Each structure stands twice: as C-alpha cells, then as structure tokens.
Amino acid sequence: MKKSFLFISCEEAKHICDKRQYAEATTLERIKLALRLSWCRITRAYSSKNNKLTEALQKAEVSYLRNDERSKLQQQFEEELAKYQ
Template sequence: MKKRFLFISCEEAKHICDKRQYGESTGWERIKLGIRLMWCRFTKAYSKNNNKLTDALNKAEVDCLNRIEKEKIQKEFEQELAKHK
C-alpha cells in the first residue's frame, strides 16, 4: 500500500475540509481527512476555524437587498457618476 493512499497533504486536507463544509465531500475523502486530523495540528486548526465560520454564517440574520432595490441603487449611482463626468 502506498503512503499517499491514506495520508494526504495539508493542502488536500484543506480542500476536503472546504468540500465537507458544503456537503460535497465523499465518504472516502472524509475518512482520509479524519486520519489527517488525528495528527496534524494545522489541519485541526483550519477545520476548527472553518466550522466556526460555517456556524457564524448559519446563525447570521442578514437582510439582503432584493433585485428592485439593487437596480434602484445602481441607477442612482450611474446618475451621480454622470453628473461628475
């Protein structure tokens, strides 16, 4: 069995961690990430911070502008920009 079969690089672990955050990682990738998390403190820290970010974004109550409001602001911006040309 090759060493690369189970042991992944830190960069690959970060990529898998990001994929896991969005539910796009496979079971095999999660297993390899779990092995990496057992011994790599840098990957653990990255994963921990990634989880905190995900939790913060899920808990955030952000009110976004709808399409009509965005278009109105864009139009006003373009009008003001035309005045200063």
C-alpha cells in the same frame, strides 16, 4: 516516491474541509480528512476555525438580494457604466 493513497497534504485536507462544510465531500474524502485530522494539529486548527465561521454565519441571519433585485442592480450598473465609455 509514490504518493500514499490515504495520506493527503495539508492543502488537500483544507480543500476537503471546505467541501465538507458545504456537504460536497465524498465518503473517501471524509475518511482521508479524518485520518489527517487525527495527527495534524495545523489541519485540526483550520477545521476548528472553519466550523466556528460556519456557525457564526448561520447565526448571523444575513439577508441576501433576491435574483430579481440582483438583476435590476446589475442592469443599473451597466447603464451607468455605459455613460462613461
């Protein structure tokens, strides 16, 4: 059986949904996803939850380590780890 060009599996749709969240999905992928969302309730539910998660993370105002802080922490970790080897 030949795989259809526009119809994608649920797993592929979830992957494209994740890519779309980070603006990495191509136009063709977005079209395929829209077609899948039009009839698949499982994919629609996943997409809805994914959108809610994205909104929650944007509202959370999470602070991250700067690169210099991260490298300093990494160096300290490696030094401590070397003591036990």
